[in-house]
Amino acid sequence: MIKEIAQITIKPGMDKQFEQGVSQATPLFLRSHGCHGVQLFRSIEQPDQYTLVVDWETVDDHMVLFRESPEFQQWRGLVAETFAAPPNVHHVSKVL
């Protein structure tokens, strides 16, 4: 199991629209192959910065199967207009 970590900066004032979009998109993630959970965090110091954490079985479940699926297009359709810049995405594995 690995985690996708997506750092997302939104346009000022679009926090409610973004959070609602993530909430609506959660079932799109959860029905995708290898997805085991979605969490959203908001920066306390920089409230326009969010961190989306998605649990996947493998990096390919995210980067190949999900990215090439209709669910990815729907996810981006729900939130893309709230993004101030392209998300910064990487993957991590748990050490401790």
Next chain:
Amino acid sequence: MIKEIAQITIKPGMDKQFEQGVSQATPLFLRSHGCHGVQLFRSIEQPDQYTLVVDWETVDDHMVLFRESPEFQQWRGLVAETFAAPPNVHHVSKVL
């Protein structure tokens, strides 16, 4: 409850020393006021980059009580020489 997110880049080849230092330091965090957990993640794309996630009751538990404690000095003593740069630290609260 909030999370401290510390992005830490280590010097090449110091991964075992860094991970051992975090493991040894975990009790220092856990006995600090308001600390409820420590997790360490390693980037898959950039293996010299780690993310330390610490659960605190409040930002002040981390930034005031812990930072001014002997435990913080011991923590940095265990790992500081493995850092390639000062850690990038922020705090997040859970939205979803």
